[in-house]
Amino acid sequence: MVEKSKENTSADEDSKWGGFLGKSYLVDALETKFNNEDYEKYVVPETGILGGIKTSVEDAVMRAKKILSNKQYPLRIFIYPWFPKETEAVFRGTMGTAFWANTFHLYIDTNNFSTESLKDTVVHEYNHAMYFNHHSPFEQTILNAIIMEGLAENFRDEINGKNPSPWATVIKEKEVESHLEKIENDLDSHAEYGDLYKKIFYGIGEHRRWLGYSLGYRIVNSFMSLHPDVKWGDLIKLESTKFLQEPVHENIET
Numbered sequence: 001m002v003e004k005s006k007e008n009t010s011a012d013e014d015s016k017w018g019g020f021l022g023k024s025y026l027v028d029a030l031e032t033k034f035n036n037e038d039y040e041k042y043v044v045p046e047t048g049i050l051g052g053i054k055t056s057v058e059d060a061v062m063r064a065k066k067i068l069s070n071k072q073y074p075l076r077i078f079i080y081p082w083f084p085k086e087t088e089a090v091f092r093g094t095m096g097t098a099f100w101a102n103t104f105h106l107y108i109d110t111n112n113f114s115t116e117s118l119k120d121t122v123v124h125e126y127n128h129a130m131y132f133n134h135h136s137p138f139e140q141t142i143l144n145a146i147i148m149e150g151l152a153e154n155f156r157d158e159i160n161g162k163n164p165s166p167w168a169t170v171i172k173e174k175e176v177e178s179h180l181e182k183i184e185n186d187l188d189s190h191a192e193y194g195d196l197y198k199k200i201f202y203g204i205g206e207h208r209r210w211l212g213y214s215l216g217y218r219i220v221n222s223f224m225s226l227h228p229d230v231k232w233g234d235l236i237k238l239e240s241t242k243f244l245q246e247p248v249h250e251n252i253e254t
Contacts, residue, residue: 018078019103030080033095033107038083045110053079053108056115060122063159068126068232070133073102075126082107090166092117098128100137116160123159127152127236134237142200142212143187147240149201150216154224155232167210168217176218176248179211222248 017026045053057077082095093113098104104125108118131148140148153168171179180187183200191197195204203209223243224230 018105019076019099029097029099029105033080034083038081041083042081043111049110052115053110053118056118057106057122060119060159061126064123064126064155067159068130068155068236070102070130072133075129076103077106077122078104079106079108082109084109091121094118094121096121096125098125098132100129101132102129104129120156120160120165123156124152127155131236140191141187141240142183142189142191142196143240143244145191145197145201146187146212146216147220147243148216149213150218150220150243151236153213153217154220157221158232164217165213167213170208170210170214171218173218173222173248176215179208179215180244183207183211219243219248222246 017023018029020026020029057079061075061077082093084091084093084095088095093109094117095107096104097107106118106121106125128148131151135144135148153165157164186196186200189196197212199205199207201210201212203211208214220243223246224235226246
């Protein structure tokens with residue numbers, strides 16, 4: 001998942017504030033994930049839990065790097081506690097956000113998280129972090145965001161095994177064209193983290209929940225099946241409109 005900050009920074013600047021330029025931006029980002037009541041619930045995890053998290057993150061990153069990497073800047077991952085609501089149980093204790101190149105945040109419910117989900121989240125956000133080496137986070141459109149999420153979910157499939165996430169499969173291939181028609185006038189709109197983005201990706205309003213993620217997953221998967229020789233290093237660089245130049249065809253049994 002991707003959220004935009006008020007002011008981002010490049011991958012080579014000071015990482016004191018979670019990759020942000022200052023404390024206030026980091027505080028703003030963290031307050032979207034937990035509040036003062038959550039602070040009171042926090043208990044420092046046991047050493048074994050922290051060690052397991054570190055091992056899982058490193059393992060996922062190493063496997064991802066074998067297929068896609070950027071050597072110009074170091075990869076920076078910032079990990080924070082998370083206190084998910086009941087409605088967020090589907091994420092199995094982990095959440096992530098990417099802001100710009102080679103940097104992302106992980107949020108983990110250390111009392112109840114799935115190692116599998118953690119690795120899936122790492123790989124998904126890693127793909128976003130690589131994507132921003134070739135596409136500006138400040139010029140994202142709704143279509144860019146749809147394709148970017150589709151790339152991340154297909155990358156997760158390739159690295160961790162084909163077991164699509166719930167948000168990737170809420171619509172079928174045969175439904176892609178009709179849903180694209182419904183949001184056709186919004187595709188070139190800026191993908192600020194506002195009402196339009198929330199409607200298309202989170203189902204706040206007339207659209208199905210997670211529509212943007214599922215559209216991206218289906219579109220990118222179809223493109224990859226039609227162009228099996230295109231490697232990830234090239235896929236990640238393609239303009240979003242390239243993925244729409246061919247009709248989506250059915251190729252996933254989900």
